[in-house]
Amino acid sequence: MALTLSNEQKTGQSIQSFDLFTKIQEHEQVFCNDPATGLKAIIAIHDTTLGPALGGTRMRPYDTFEEALEDALRLSKGMTYKNAAAGNDFGGGKGVIIGDPLKDKTPELFRAYGQFIDSLKGRFYTGTDMGTVLDDFVHAHKETNCIAGLPEEYGGGGETSIPTALGVLYSIQAVAKTLWGHENLTGKRFAIQGLGKVGYKVAEHLLENGADLYVTDISEEVINTLIEKAKQMGGNVTAVKGSEIYGVDADIFVPCAIGGIINDQTIDQLKVQGIVGAANNQLLHESHAKVLKEKGILYAPDYIVNSGGVIQVADELYGPNKERVLSKTKNIYRSILEVLEQSKHENMTTVEAANLMCEKRLNITKVRNSFFSPTKRPKWEVRR
Ligand SMILES: NC(=O)c1ccc[n+]([C@@H]2O[C@H](COP(=O)([O-])OP(=O)(O)OC[C@H]3O[C@@H](n4cnc5c(N)ncnc54)[C@H](O)[C@@H]3O)[C@@H](O)[C@H]2O)c1
Secondary structure, three states: OOEEOOHHHHHOHHHHOOOHHHHOOOOOEEEEEOOOOOOOEEEEEEEOOOOOEEOOEEEEOOOOHHHHHHHHHHHHHHHHHHHHHHOOOOEEEEEEEEOOOOOOOOHHHHHHHHHHHHOOOOOEEEOEOOOOOHHHHHHHOOOOOOEOOOOHHHOOOOOOHHHHHHHHHHHHHHHHHHHHOOOOOOOOEEEEEOOOHHHHHHHHHHHHOOOEEEEEOOOHHHHHHHHHHHHHHOOEEEEOOHHHHHHOOOOEEEEOOOOOOEOHHHHOOOOOOEEOOOOOOOEOOOOHHHHHHHOOOEEOOHHHHOOHHHHHHHHHHHOOOHHHHHHHHOHHHHHHHHHHHHHHHOOOOHHHHHHHHHHHHHHHHHHHHHHOOOOOOOOOHHHO
């Protein structure tokens, strides 16, 4: 395990206030840096059993170093599971830049970040996350090949919301098959929270499949656009105000906005039979998966449902090819079905079943790697 701390962090009070090495013991590598550009970044590499770590880089004005480290450790572990579930030959990692995305961004900062990534010699690949945009990584890409999810004009796969939305639809079909024995969504009622890049496309797919929608978003404009679209398609869309979406009398709740929305306050309001959406970290705590199971609500684990985006990003390794990405995204249907069956069969929550599926893949690879040389590592040199 390698750990590099800036001088400021070495002498800072914060680092002495908790046992740092206990905190990072599950991780292979955690780096910090503090060069002349003002860059303060942490790259957490959780597990590289399946291949180099792949995960986005988040930029936030964290209040403390501990908070930033906590985020990097938690999110990088999540990426190990997400990549494993997606069938990607990548491990889990996450980058965190401590700074205000509205004030602290400069091309030099992202070039320095690119050099920092390059110093890891292919152990970590990254792209956008909260607080970062594609253009930031165009700067970083000048210093390293280890950038994923670039715009199409730079050889990347472009907008990830297209495969992500399709993955949500396939997951909904898998949940429908489990609940009702068929995938026909005609006349079924869906409550969608968030009509952004992913949610709007999910709404379009559902309307094409004959479903009735209840929707909410902060933006009235996007709701009105969808209502107009539905009129042209002969579909039904009803607008719902804010948190009323939780209590809608629908068949499936589709969270596509923010995390933590399945919690003690909202669970009691839910009338749906299933929850399937794109939003990351939908459960406020993992224990809420148990509460949903007890209430008989089928929860499709978010990190599998929304893995279409990471499938596309990992696929860039082979050069952009939309058809190949869409064909890989179809596997999400099978993964969700497998997880739902395992959860029923073993009487465990769907989150436990999903984690087990991922750990099985990791263990199989670990055993294989102990006999043979590790899986051929992805190389993106072609893009230099
Ligand atoms: N874009 C992807 O490929 C991708 C991949 C994996 C996961 N996700 C996750 O899916 C979710 C949606 O992603 P996106 O790319 O569509 O984001 P987005 O920013 O384009 O859309 C989010 C939408 O939610 C709305 N919204 C925000 N807070 C809301 C609230 N409290 N109630 C109702 N609406 C609210 C916003 O107005 C916006 O229209 C996020 O949680 C994201 O992390 C996205």
